[in-house]
Amino acid sequence: MIPATMERTRIICRLLTDFATFLWLFLRPRRAVVAEKLFLRKQLAMYRLRGVRPRRTDPASRVSLVLLSMCFDWREALFNVTPQTFVRWHRQGFRLFWRWKSRPGRPAIPRELQALIRRMARENPTWGQERIANELLIKLGLRISPRTVAKYVPKRPPGSPRGDQRWSTFLHNHAEAIVACDFFVAITGTFQLLYVFVIMEHGSRRLVHYNVTKHPTAQWTLQQLREAIPSDHPYRFLIHDRDSIFSPGLDRSIRNLGLRVLKTPYRSPRANAICERLIGTIRREALDWMIPLSENHLRRVLKRWATHYNEGRPHMSLGPSVPDSSPRIPVPLQSSRHSIRSGCVVTSRPVLGGLHHEYALLPLAA
Numbered sequence: 001m002i003p004a005t006m007e008r009t010r011i012i013c014r015l016l017t018d019f020a021t022f023l024w025l026f027l028r029p030r031r032a033v034v035a036e037k038l039f040l041r042k043q044l045a046m047y048r049l050r051g052v053r054p055r056r057t058d059p060a061s062r063v064s065l066v067l068l069s070m071c072f073d074w075r076e077a078l079f080n081v082t083p084q085t086f087v088r089w090h091r092q093g094f095r096l097f098w099r100w101k102s103r104p105g106r107p108a109i110p111r112e113l114q115a116l117i118r119r120m121a122r123e124n125p126t127w128g129q130e131r132i133a134n135e136l137l138i139k140l141g142l143r144i145s146p147r148t149v150a151k152y153v154p155k156r157p158p159g160s161p162r163g164d165q166r167w168s169t170f171l172h173n174h175a176e177a178i179v180a181c182d183f184f185v186a187i188t189g190t191f192q193l194l195y196v197f198v199i200m201e202h203g204s205r206r207l208v209h210y211n212v213t214k215h216p217t218a219q220w221t222l223q224q225l226r227e228a229i230p231s232d233h234p235y236r237f238l239i240h241d242r243d244s245i246f247s248p249g250l251d252r253s254i255r256n257l258g259l260r261v262l263k264t265p266y267r268s269p270r271a272n273a274i275c276e277r278l279i280g281t282i283r284r285e286a287l288d289w290m291i292p293l294s295e296n297h298l299r300r301v302l303k304r305w306a307t308h309y310n311e312g313r314p315h316m317s318l319g320p321s322v323p324d325s326s327p328r329i330p331v332p333l334q335s336s337r338h339s340i341r342s343g344c345v346v347t348s349r350p351v352l353g354g355l356h357h358e359y360a361l362l363p364l365a366a
Contacts, residue, residue: 011059018064062089109148117152129153171274176203177236179229179259180275183216183243184282186298189291194298197221199228200278201235205315206323207278207306212298218250229257237262239272281309289355301352308351312358 129149136142199209209228238259264271292298314320
């Protein structure tokens, strides 16, 4: 690849040099040009008398000779090669020109449009090429053929599932109607194993319910769900894993609560990723920094942390916002990006003995 590029560069440089020389000849007197032409012919005749054969002509020289031959009658000035060879150079040049001029296929669409087509196909797996072409025409005013769209739509690998709605898309579309639950363990200062059960809303990220037990059972779990989910709840789905605690009898009782059970696949914690993230946040922001001394102590820690999580901790997935932001009056933005308006002071309230703090902007006392 590199030698071919160097060869093309060399040809272009030679052609530019010959063109500059050709322009310079126009500025010289006609008598000097004719004399120089005769002078060069005499020297060429001396080489012919000696029988000296010239070297093979390089492509740049061939192109220059062909271009110069269009300006005069070249038949009397051709000595190094036969007329048949020179005509063959002509034909090769025209063949290359028309091959470049008549490139097969349509020209490629802009790279930005290619990337947009791939993005639309990736974000909408149920759309076909005609739907994408119509979307581009009606919404963006871009006229493009469905066959052209098909060239840039990512091909599905052989054996992979068809382009149905992804699990993450399902969770996003039904977030307001989904609750998820899961267990995790905590160790006390006396090396006692405790089980923590949490229930959360997908849409608001709110921690709906939590409780602690030493011996979790299906009946105890059902009672926690009854306490957390009211009779007039707006939920439709409950996500949980395939732990033995979630028995078939428990699932039937959950359906009696008006919920459809969605079990995650085996060894797939990412299918319940939002609840798993909640458990990870509890560990990183609370239990990794303190040792519960008893079951009641763990409940008190979780109670204080749950209040902070629901009412004071910002969540990036919410905009950012806090899950229970409805009772609060939103703080208006400052007139300056980096300065607090006069007459106000920043206050802080410790959470969990100063492990975290919640900040607020209050007016100065008169």
